[in-house]
Amino acid sequence: MVKVATPMGVVILRGLVSLGVAAVLVGVATLARAALSPVLGPLSPFMLYVPAVLLAGLIRGPVCGAAVMLAGGIIGLRLFLAPHGAATTPSVVALMIFWGVSAPVLVTANELRVQLGGAMARLSAALRRNGDVT
Secondary structure: OOOOOOOHHHHHHHHHHHHHHHHHHHHHHHHHHHHHHHHHOOOOOOOOHHHHHHHHHHHOOHHHHHHHHHHHHHHHHHHHHOOOOOOOHHHHHHHHHHHHHHHHHHHHHHHHHHHHHHHHHHHHHHHHHHOOOO
C-alpha cells in the first residue's frame, strides 16, 4: 500500500484533534477519580487513567495515548498522591508502575486499531468486488 503525502495543515489538524481527545479523556478520568477520592483516598490514584489510555489508543492512536499517559501520570501524582508538595518515593514508584502498565496497554490498543483498520479495508474491498456497495 502506497501512502500519499498529506499537507502540513492536515497533519497539524490531526495532532490538535488528538490533543483535544487526550484532554477530554484525562479530564473525565480526573473528575471521576476525584469523585471517588472520599472512598479511595490515596489508593489507586491512576486506575481510571489506564482505561483512558486504552480509549485514546483505540480512538486516535499512539500519540494521543502517550499524551494521556503523560498527562494522567502528572495530574494523578499531583492531585492524588502529592497534593501538598514534593512527591515521596512510594508516589514516584506508583507513577512508574502506572507508566509501565499503560505502555503495553497502549501498544495493544494501537495494534488492535491497526488490525481493525485492515479488516475494514479488506471487507470494503470485498464488498466492492461483489458489487454490493457503489
